Amino acid sequence: MKFASEFRDPKAAKALLVEIARVADEIGATREKPVHIMEVCGGHTHSIFRYGLDKLVHEGIEFIHGPGCPVCVLPRSRVDECIEIAERPGVIFTTFGDAMRVPGSKRSLLQSKADGADIRMVYSPLDALELARRNPEREVVFFGLGFETTTPSTALAIQQAAREGLTNFSIFCNHITVPEPIKALLDDPHMCLDGFIGPGHVSMVIGIHPYDFIARDYGKPLVVAGFEPTDLLQSVLMVLSQIAQGRAEVENQYARVVPEHGNRVSLAAIADVYERRPSFEWRGLGEIDASGLRIRPTYAAFDAEEKFGIGYATGQREVEEAEGCACGAVMTGRVKPVQCPQFGKGCTPEMPLGALMVSSEGACAAYWQYGGARAAAE
């Protein structure tokens, strides 16, 4: 094991692993009857695989990889709609690089770009704003994608565009929220989760109270965590300790970055620009109540869905996954990535079929990158 060289503080990590094993034994967790802990955030999934935490912890602990990778839960229909917008005359379509290779029902944005659409990878919605200023004769659309960490950036960009009176800038809003899919998972009768590791940087924006219902109404512990390996181990221990003591609370392991009530300016910008959609579609999970945001009518001039009459604005929605793709079952923890018939065959990071293989935060790509050999041995 490359333990010592991989961890900045191997001594602390070892002590945590010993303590985790002690509490896991105390509550009777075994390989056959494990404690199921879901790490909601794709960044945590990546970190768990990178450091092999799932193999280092007591065998009675099983990580279930949650839906916290916005690229992975983006339905094919939304990618199709991006392409439809991007191919309109005069449009410059801007997007985070992560979204370029997500398969739509026929093509990805990358393929559409190769076919001639003006699609540009940007780092920030600020880049899209600047493009709109520099190209007043073009319509600049930004693909607004991501959880609450990212939502303030597009909200602030829209507010800025409104202040400047830009008329050629709009956002195709696909922002989603973390608490609602957790509720959907907890309401699923097939789901057997015992506790949660909550996202760090999302919580830096929203604080820790939006998760209160998980402890209060469902009796499950949730610990907001940083994404260094010792943060994650410490959080696993905090979840286990709650279970051992019969508690269910929301705790904050990452208080050095996550304020209890979140970021005031971010939350105000989100509330000013966005409102909840009645429901939003998640790849593999279907429509989830109140889980997506849309632009308020006050800012309709910056809403690409309204401007182009596309997506939820048309009222017509169709959903289906690629044939043989098990992304949905993987995302709900029913199937491991390697059990998908397409894993490593019809679906690889170079030629992804399902979205979980696209981003380094997707469970399948993480398995592929860090667990190829070990997965084959399982």
Added chain:
Amino acid sequence: MCLGIPGQIVAITDEGRLLAMAEVSGVRREVNVACVAEGALEALVGQWALIHVGFAMSLIDEDEAAKTLEALRDLGEAQETLEQMAAGAAALEERA
């Protein structure tokens, strides 16, 4: 894609639009500081922040910044972010 990257704010560039120059792992990039601008903007110069898609989201201390950056390098996320910053700069110059 939901992880912020630590950067040090080195100058205020546009007070009206709340923009500042930040240095992220040796690369300079203009960022929006609305979310961390509680007092005078000038007070931000020299401070470290977690920067996400061009927005400073939270002030952190130097030690936390160093640890976080190291963790992001381990995960390959730091390199990815720097590539995206370069792509963003290139997109502005691109001609259709």
